[in-house]
């Protein structure tokens with residue numbers, strides 16, 4: 001936290017004294033100018049000094065002393081400035097006796113807004129995520145949060161883009177149950193595939209394996225290349241499975257579906273193989289350095305779950321299982 005440092009940007013003590021000295025010298029200089037101009041006081045019956053210039057024939061300038069009201073206003077404002085500099089940061093890195101900082105003010109404002117939001121959230125927070133997903137008001141708030149915190153990567157419709165997964169298609173790298181989604185948001189996710197060029201024999205080998213991958217998914221491919229790639233797919237099977245269908249639990253993607261994070265063309269697959277892939281979803285919880293508290297994550301998880309791709313919890317707690325209709329219990333395996 002920044003407590004005690006009003007201005008943490010000074011790299012050396014010199015600038016602290018430099019700025020403070022200029023501010024103080026400025027105040028002293030103004031007071032000196034004022035006093036030097038107000039010492040003349042007209043004695044009884046004395047005429048103000050006549051300055052040399054004359055305009056428009058007969059318009060003359062007299063050197064009268066400054067009006068008292070003006071002088072007192074000047075002194076008053078100077079005094080205000082001095083009090084201000086004692087109370088608030090302004091002299092170099094001196095923090096001021098009130099300890100005010102723009103950071104603290106921002107934080108207090110934010111805490112107030114968060115507290116307001118939590119009040120609105122309270123009824124949802126205690127609710128089951130799937131119930132929240134069905135609530136239109138929660139959906140609207142979830143969408144607003146999504147626009148603010150997630151759309152820059154996952155797109156405003158949550159359908160992703162190159163490198164960023166589609167959250168609406170029911171294909172999950174890290175699982176689509178309410179708990180899985182909440183965990184993805186809370187702690188972030190990283191899936192990593194090392195560059196595999198050497199393992200498949202360079203670019204030509206990658207092309208062959210890519211065609212074999214396309215054949216596994218029943219997509220248009222070059223049969224000769226695919227046949228040559230089949231044996232090389234051994235290098236991939238450990239992670240993506242013998243049949244390329246991936247292993248949802250271990251976050252290795254299915255290569256036979258249409259849900260491509262990095263593209264499903266031959267050349268995009270070749271790039272995936274040669275360069276490797278490493279997607280990074282940043283952790284969002286405040287505990288992990290993100291911006292979201294538990295209430296917001298709960299709402300967002302419900303929103304994402306409700307976008308159409310959410311899976312039912314695989315193993316509901318016994319009490320829930322009894323209450324839930326039979327088909328809700330027989331959930332499909334994740335991914």
Ligand code: HEC
Pocket residue numbers: 146149150151152153154163164165167171172173174175176181184185189190191192261278279280281282284300301304
């Ligand atoms: C900086 C970009 C970025 C931001 C911001 C971001 N994500 Fe992600 N997210 C990703 C990437 C990349 C992945 C895939 C990670 C991987 O491939 O290893 C991902 C994965 C996910 C997953 C898991 C998908 C799966 O297939 O299992 C969920 C759920 C998710 N994000 C939700 C969110 C939500 C909700 C937000 C907003 C709070 C958000 N993300 C913000 C980049 C981002």
Ligand code: HEC
Pocket residue numbers: 173191192193194196199200209210213233235236237238239240251252253255259260261262263264268269272273277278279280
């Ligand atoms: C060590 C485990 C591992 C091995 C070995 C591996 N992969 Fe991967 N692969 C992954 C992971 C994890 C991802 C997801 C990366 C991400 O989400 O950022 C991935 C992603 C991909 C993708 C991108 C999928 C998409 O949705 O765009 C392709 C294509 C792919 N792998 C093909 C292959 C092929 C072909 C091989 C063998 C030459 C191979 N992988 C070997 C772990 C592996």
